[in-house]
Amino acid sequence: MSSNGLTESEDAPATQKQVRVWVDGCFDMVHFGHANALRQAKLMGDILVVALHSNADITAHKGLPVTTEEERYKMIRAIKWVDEVIEDIPCYTSVELLEKHNCDICAHGANADGVDSYAAVKTAGKYREYKRTEGVSTTDLLQRLLQMTQQHLCANGCDPHNEGNKFLASSKLITEFMGPETREPSSGDTVVYVAGSFDLFHAGHIDFLQKCREVGNFIIVGLHSDREVNRYEGRSYPIMSLQQRVLSVLACKYVSDVIIGAPYTVTESMLDNLKVDYVLHGQTPVYPNKDGSDPYEAPKTRGIYRTIESGSALTTDVILQRIYEHRLEYIRRNSAKEAKEERVLESLKKRRDSARVANV
Ligand code: C5P
Numbered sequence: 001m002s003s004n005g006l007t008e009s010e011d012a013p014a015t016q017k018q019v020r021v022w023v024d025g026c027f028d029m030v031h032f033g034h035a036n037a038l039r040q041a042k043l044m045g046d047i048l049v050v051a052l053h054s055n056a057d058i059t060a061h062k063g064l065p066v067t068t069e070e071e072r073y074k075m076i077r078a079i080k081w082v083d084e085v086i087e088d089i090p091c092y093t094s095v096e097l098l099e100k101h102n103c104d105i106c107a108h109g110a111n112a113d114g115v116d117s118y119a120a121v122k123t124a125g126k127y128r129e130y131k132r133t134e135g136v137s138t139t140d141l142l143q144r145l146l147q148m149t150q151q152h153l154c155a156n157g158c159d160p161h162n163e164g165n166k167f168l169a170s171s172k173l174i175t176e177f178m179g180p181e182t183r184e185p186s187s188g189d190t191v192v193y194v195a196g197s198f199d200l201f202h203a204g205h206i207d208f209l210q211k212c213r214e215v216g217n218f219i220i221v222g223l224h225s226d227r228e229v230n231r232y233e234g235r236s237y238p239i240m241s242l243q244q245r246v247l248s249v250l251a252c253k254y255v256s257d258v259i260i261g262a263p264y265t266v267t268e269s270m271l272d273n274l275k276v277d278y279v280l281h282g283q284t285p286v287y288p289n290k291d292g293s294d295p296y297e298a299p300k301t302r303g304i305y306r307t308i309e310s311g312s313a314l315t316t317d318v319i320l321q322r323i324y325e326h327r328l329e330y331i332r333r334n335s336a337k338e339a340k341e342e343r344v345l346e347s348l349k350k351r352r353d354s355a356r357v358a359n360v
Pocket of ligand 1: 194195196197198199203204205208280281282283284285308309310311312313314315
């Protein structure tokens with residue numbers, strides 16, 4: 001048996017056939033848990049094919065998605081481990097569907113046992129599981145957004161949503177997200193520096209980063225601390241903690257490096273140390289620093305500051321607005337989802353416990 005779980009006869013040498021791994025799903029409000037799933041799935045073969053359900057299918061089976069089809073397709077295409085995206089795939093995964101797209105195995109997050117939409121591929125021996133990423137889910141993000149429609153959790157700058165959160169940002173995970181292509185910029189590179197919250201990393205950010213790649217080929221993203229984001233965005237922002245935002249941004253194929261907790265003011269020494277050729281910002285407002293100064297004064301004086309038109313009006317606030325507009329529907333969707341997730345976690349715990357007993 002090889003590392004991807006295929007038997008010798010199925011596991012053809014790389015020169016003959018590459019192993020194509022299929023992952024399907026809704027991928028609503030794509031987050032680093034999705035990215036980590038796709039990273040693990042890619043390790044199971046050579047080509048990662050991600051198939052997404054349409055909004056009509058998701059609405060019929062799970063409830064109204066927050067993001068549009070175009071936004072979801074764009075987000076998944078921008079994840080560095082994804083090779084192919086297939087649009088508008090039904091919610092049931094058949095062996096015929098895998099064969100039609102020339103896929104060898106189907107990967108999914110560790111799930112409850114029993115009959116499910118993967119029953120056929122399980123029976124056919126084509127099903128593989130990757131580990132779920134604790135501490136992040138669309139349900140959790142939706143819950144944070146719903147909470148923001150009712151009250152503001154923290155007015156004095158902290159990490160409003162993450163108390164008790166199970167997510168642990170290990171250096172191992174961050175390194176895995178950086179990937180093997182990690183490198184310093186070389187003399188032939190054009191280094192671009194962008195800064196922001198990049199909260200709830202969304203399709204508007206992807207459009208912006210794509211445009212930044214037209215200016216330079218080495219993109220460094222400076223992520224402001226939770227306290228800083230809360231200072232300029234107010235209310236209960238940021239929705240995702242700095243560590244969570246780091247992983248979301250690192251999963252994007254346009255990003256070369258991330259500064260974790262970047263200073264709000266872009267200084268001369270930062271520009272020199274990072275060898276920055278251009279500092280870019282989109283059309284969204286630039287808030288002054290605490291003392292009223294312009295955070296981009298240094299790059300403006302050097303003549304290396306540019307404004308970029310991302311062409312997208314999507315912002316984290318726009319996503320929050322969608323939640324306000326369909327609040328009751330999302331509350332219904334989330335209570336059903338929460339109950340299901342609890343059942344899955346309980347079942348996984350039982351599975352782990354019985355494996356432990358069997359090993360004693
Ligand atoms: O708002 P945030 O700090 O996350 O934005 C990060 C960067 O992405 C900023 O330069 C912002 O102007 C840009 N952006 C954009 N188009 C969008 C959303 C964000 O250019 N739709």
